[in-house]
Amino acid sequence: MKVLVLSGYGINCENETLHAFEVVGFKGKIVHINDLIQNPKQLNNYQVFAIPGGFSYGDDTGSGNAMAKKIMTNLHDQLIDFSLKNKLIIGICNGCQILINLGLVPNLNKKDPEVAMIENKSGSYECRWVDVKVNNNKSPWLKNISILNLPVAHQEGQFMIPKNLLKTIKANNLIGLQYIDHDKKLAKGKFPFNPNGSKDDIAALTNQNGNILAMMPHPERAFYHYHVPNWQNNNSKKFGDGYKIFVNAKKFFL
């Protein structure tokens, strides 16, 4: 089991993302986008493709846009090919924004991007811990998970989805994660439970196959128990909730 973790041009969460995969049993490598463009065939050696968080191109022209354009121009076919095989793709935060801009998620019309990531309603960067729940989604990434406590850190985390498309997304169960409040009920847009004002409290989307997950919260930053705020009050577990996502990836290939 091998994971390729993308880097370059301002992506910045590659180390901790790779570490999380390694701890659950993957072998992996951080590959610079330019090296991947030079030699796209190396993708064949990997079962998981991970686009970590960061600030590719400084979010200029919209978060994830410039990097998505670079991938589209240079790696599009290879990535589509990868996604159609029995393999997994994850995009976290900036990675999520890139996948959305690539149109790989939700990928209902199989062409241009259908969803946009726009600025948080608050107008400011939000770095805070949130609770999200899994909503009837069959993605292997989210199997057997009900609720996760994870941090978000983004300026543009609001999923903007045209009305009709949202219906289709719901009908196909493509909503991966939704923000919830302290009572474990949907946040209904209420800040700070829903940190960005995303419609329907959406925190993650998948493609129809479920093998591609685009999520705004950071599971790799909630990997060990000591990552979780106030862990000293609950010191019994070794791992935080983010661990579950990576373990699911491993289970998929067992």
Place this chain on the structure above:
Amino acid sequence: MTNTIQILSIEKTGKESLLQKEHNNKSIKIIDGYFFSKNLDNQKFNKISKLISNEVSQTILTKKNVNKVLSSYSNFNWVVEIKFLPGVTDNIASTVKEIINDNLKSSFKSFELGSTKIILIKGRKDDITKISNNEANPLIQTIKIYSFKKYLSNFKKNKFKIENVKLPKKKYSKKEIDLDISDQDLSLIGKLGIEENDKSRRGTLGLDLESLKAIRNYFYTIKRKPTDVEIETLAQTWSEHCKHKIFSAKIDDIQEGIFKKYIKGATEKIIQLRKDNFCVSLFTDNAGGIEFNKDWIICHKVETHNTPSALDPFGGAITGIVGVNRDCLGFGKGAKPIANTYAYYLADPNKNYQLYRQKNNKDPMLPANFIAKGIISGVRVGGNCSGIPTPQGNVYFDDRFAGKPLVFCGTVGIIPKKIKGKLSYKKKANPGDIILMAGGRVGKDGIHGATFSSEELDPNSPVSAVQIGDPITQKKMSDVIIRELRDENLYSSITDNGAGGLSSSIGEMAKESGGFIVNLEKVPLKYNGLYPWEIWVSESQERMTLAIPPANVKKVIKKFNSRGVEATIIGKFIKKEKAIVKYNKTEILNLDMEFLHEGYPKLNLKTSFPKITKVKKKIIKKISLIDKLNKLLSSPNIVSKEFIATQYDHEVQATSIIKPLQGEGKVFGNSTAIKPLFDDEKSIALSQAAYPQYAETNPYDMAGCSIDTAYKNLIVSGANSKKIAILDNFCWCSSDEPDRLYQLKEAAKACYDYAVAYQVPFISGKDSMFNDFKGFNKTGKSVKISIPPTLLISSIGVVDKISHLTKITPDNGDILLVLGNTRNELQDSVYSKIIGYEKSKNPVVNTKDSLRIYKNFEKANKLGIINSAIGVDLGGLGIAITKMAIASNKGLCIDLKSKNKISVDQFLFSETQSRILVSLKKNKLANFKKIFKISDYTIIGKCTSSDTIEFKDNKKITKGKILDFAKSYKKNIKGL
């Protein structure tokens, strides 16, 4: 055909909502504009528009749709167009250019492009002017206000234009400067700069008469006239910023100067006393380094960026943070930045100070809230875009920062102790090594930055001293260095280009080899037309200078280029102790290295005891205890800084272990911790402290308090007392006045005394000596505003085990105790400012008692006796108690009889140092008593399950709801 692409969001953006809220709900729309120097045909327009916009969320304006699209939002009538002045870094434009080059390749090239923000409003001209004042800075941006009609006509007639850097195309010829002139004319060169042929001046050199005379004498002895480049270089190298002349000067009877005697002297003394030296790199490198574990070293550096932040708060702060990041990259062979720290000392953002740099209300200071917001955003963008967590910081407000804000930016780095068997923190440029410049290109930005930080802010301050950082270019460069070059040992030395640019970085590095030869025409430029001296001293950001053995050069350049980073050979290091610079084969600089670095005249300073102005009595407000607590909690210097913590990514790198917001109730902590390695449970605790409010009363005790608090906070966090180091950042004012120098000397002396007492070494430091504003108020009266002397002590320590990390939240049933005695030390306290002033004293640290308490705390904590703990600081014990309650959402019951002989207000609000509020599980009390001396602690109450804090005084019980305290503590700061 068009020369502009303009894009707007279909839905209202967060930014638009914020603006609307600030401007009485006027209809507002923001357009992202891109102006091209070349016309785009329809095909290119469509293609490029698609590349830089989002079909789902945005609309692209065209001549056809512009009317209809915009009128669907509102009947706009005014427009402001904001774009960068020519030559100012435009990051968005660079990205767009890159996208276009990537996709259109050779079919569309050699064009210029500028990004523009266009704001439309339905309102009056006053409204748009107000918006432009809040959104743009005339120092770095052009601001055009016109009617919406005009906008439409501009759109249809292709009237949007970008302005390029316009530089004279004159050919450079070597310029010799005659110094054989009157003292008065010499002084003019120092103050206003070298005279050009057209009699204009280049801008301040910051050289005093004595320095210019030293230069003249040197050139007498070598029998020629200096070139302009030589004078510019000497000005940079000898600047206060680079040489710290005041700290190294003879001062009164201290021959060796206060740096050697008190700062370095303290560290040397401590090393001699302790015999367990964990310091690996002190004072000489870009940062100070200590041992983290047997394989890793951590380094820390804190810089200030005050003057640039006064002129352009966003640009000043972002260059501050990415600049100090480069200090880490330039530590040893290159440390990876793993945490940022910040501390801002600002004027009240809710006040309108109305200060002007020139008479007749000309050249105004930026408003206090503009400065505050800009600084906070600058560090946000710099830190977040670089992928470096920013967990630790604080903000302090005082009117005396109205003339100059203080912006402290710090970075912690980590580096393996050995790289391929060699010590990583040792570096040496060897004769024959190639000089390579990597990263961004050189432009006119920041010319004269180093020389001008030595001068007071006055009408002649050069505006080109402002730069804007480009964190992504730096991130790309940093990734190559740390990840792909360093561990291969491909270079012999590395340093960053900060103040003074190449002249400073190469000049410093060449000390390792002997000297250098540089060919300036090789340096890649942002635009043509720069004079050689400008290339040499430019402070364009995001550049590192490397010394590379010739055999490795190709490999290194190839690596940089493959990651989208430019790297250029610009010269070589030589053995001969000469500094030589050529431009197109003409030698324009040739100086002895010894003269370059040591030729400046040493200062001889005298101090005198300052007049102490008595603090005016202020009648104490007769309000209830609960009201006092709430008032203090919501006062700007105590109120939660959560709004900053949540916009600074402190989780990136997955190292955050003690976060800035602590407990369920999210109390803004005074220390934080990161765990930098996946395979070692050790973590790094960080804190900082400064007490400018105590400075005028007693600078010695002020410094003592800063060191005590910064040290104590780490002890409280669980750090190993044997592995704590500190950094000093002196921000002073009027350092040419004997009484200010007296305060400086006193503070430095305290640094020695307290550091030696705690055996906590200084590993790095920096000073900024002239934080004064000279100008005019709104009535035209000339005013001088000096900051209060501010000494920021930053502390860094190693926490050996995860289990040693403490929390600030007590549990139900815990016993509450205060360690350390409380004295009547209310002078200059927050209480005295907010509630009133009574006769009192300023806090004085007694290290004999505090050391014993800290040692015992450390012991008790390791034994698991302490359940929770919080350092007592601003606002005193009362505030520490309420913070504990807010953080844990647990009730506390406080017995005021425990106050002993002082009054209730003195007990609760005195700012006596060296105190820790702790909670214990009941069953640990016996063990606790075995460790602590009975006179070192007071049991003051217990933790309960109620939702209130109860204060019991004999039979009277005063109660306050935790929820209400939390509300006060989380109030917004007015004006922000």
